[in-house]
Amino acid sequence: MYVTDLTDGQWEKLEPLLTARPSGRHAGGRPRLYPLRRVVNGLLYVVKTGGPWRLLPKDFPPWRSVFERYNTWRRKGLWASIVQTSREELRQKLGGSPHPTAALIDSQSVKTLLRGPRRGYDAGKKTKGRKRHLAVDTQGLLLAVRVHSAGIHDRAGARALLFRLAALFSTIRVVFADGGYTGTLVTWTHAMFRWTLTIVKRTESHRFVVLPKRWVVERTFAWLGWSRRLSKGYELYPESAETMIHIAAAHLMRRRLA
Numbered sequence: 001m002y003v004t005d006l007t008d009g010q011w012e013k014l015e016p017l018l019t020a021r022p023s024g025r026h027a028g029g030r031p032r033l034y035p036l037r038r039v040v041n042g043l044l045y046v047v048k049t050g051g052p053w054r055l056l057p058k059d060f061p062p063w064r065s066v067f068e069r070y071n072t073w074r075r076k077g078l079w080a081s082i083v084q085t086s087r088e089e090l091r092q093k094l095g096g097s098p099h100p101t102a103a104l105i106d107s108q109s110v111k112t113l114l115r116g117p118r119r120g121y122d123a124g125k126k127t128k129g130r131k132r133h134l135a136v137d138t139q140g141l142l143l144a145v146r147v148h149s150a151g152i153h154d155r156a157g158a159r160a161l162l163f164r165l166a167a168l169f170s171t172i173r174v175v176f177a178d179g180g181y182t183g184t185l186v187t188w189t190h191a192m193f194r195w196t197l198t199i200v201k202r203t204e205s206h207r208f209v210v211l212p213k214r215w216v217v218e219r220t221f222a223w224l225g226w227s228r229r230l231s232k233g234y235e236l237y238p239e240s241a242e243t244m245i246h247i248a249a250a251h252l253m254r255r256r257l258a
Contacts, residue, residue, distance in 0.1 A: 002059075004048040005041045010258045014040070017082045018073075034061035042066040047247050050228030074239065079246035084168075086253035087141045093257065099171040100137040104217040105158055106178060107133045109150045112233030120151020129233045132221075132245065133161040135175075138213070140220040142249040144168055147238040154180045159188070166193050176200055176213040224248050 006014065018036065042060035046053060056063040073079060088098035109122040112129035121128045127150055135144040146161040158181055165172060174196045175189065182199050189197040200214040224230050227248040235241040 002041070002045055002057075004044045006037065006044070006254075007258060010254050011037050011040075013257065014082070014254055017085055018078070034065055039066050039069050043070055043247065044251060047227050047229045047244060047251070050231060050234070070243075074243040079243055079250055082250045083142055083246050083253070086250055086257065087137070087143070090141060090253050090257055091137070091139065094139060096139070100143060100169065101171050102138050102174045102176065103135045103143055103165060103169075103172055104138070104176045104213055105133065105135045105161060105181070106214075106217040106221070107131045107154050107157060107180075108221050110230075110233045114234070114236045116236040116238075118147075118149045118238050120149030122150035125150070130238060130241065131157055132241070133157050134217060134220060134245075135161055135165050136217050136220045138216060140216045140223070141253065142220065142245070145242050145245050147241040147245075155183060155185045158185060162189060162193065162195075174198060178202075178214055223252055227251075 015036070018040070038061055042056055042063075043066055045051070045060065046056065046066070053063045053067050056066060060066060091098050091100070109125040109127040109131050110129050111127055112119055119129055122131065129150050130147055131150045131152065131154075133146040133148065133154075134142065137143055144161060144165045146157065146164055148157050148160065158177070162175070165175075172193070172195055176198050177185075177200070179199060179201045181197065186197045186199065189195050198213075224245060227244075229244055230248060233241060235244060
């Protein structure tokens with residue numbers, strides 16, 4: 001057993017989310033060759049340790065079986081759905097409403113190791129690869145993610161992220177961001193969504209100060225950094241990179257709910 005394996009309690013809560021089917025749909029196709037729990041444990045092992053698919057230990061199902069199941073779930077957007085359900089449960093457990101009214105956004109540039117689409121150069125961070133744009137709630141729980149070229153400026157990348165955020169939530173009223181998002185984005189956000197984009201700037205004094213709200217999304221990046229698969233851009237396609245973030249975020253939330 002590996003430390004990344006799901007406990008009995010975690011699996012009991014996660015299994016219905018993985019096997020749920022739309023109303024009116026019936027199970028079909030070939031029977032599973034390997035237990036679904038072992039497949040999920042293999043997937044979590046890859047995300048947590050950062051190892052290549054082909055080097056998946058023999059204790060798990062063959063790597064191709066785990067990878068094919070991962071691809072099926074990615075195309076269906078299943079892990080994004082699991083993140084949504086887990087976040088609503090966790091927000092209620094923490095004493096809040098399941099639907100957020102505030103969001104915090106920020107980006108992180110990472111080097112990519114494979115030649116894939118939507119790669120670029122971030123001159124500010126001196127990084128060639130992609131940017132991960134996150135929106136989180138005030139607890140640091142993932143709301144939306146968008147992965148794009150690192151060459152796209154934060155203000156331009158934020159527009160794509162905010163469109164995705166608006167498609168997912170009708171309750172958002174205010175968005176917090178750092179000084180890199182100043183300018184026309186503030187008026188654009190209000191005109192497009194009727195949201196208030198609040199810029200949290202650094203203090204003028206050269207001393208450490210905990211900035212209100214802003215640190216929350218930075219902490220989320222740190223949480224995701226515990227998954228070594230996210231230490232760099234190992235994925236060929238941005239869509240796969242987004243799914244890896246969803247898996248890491250879902251695993252963190254399910255552990256807190258256990």
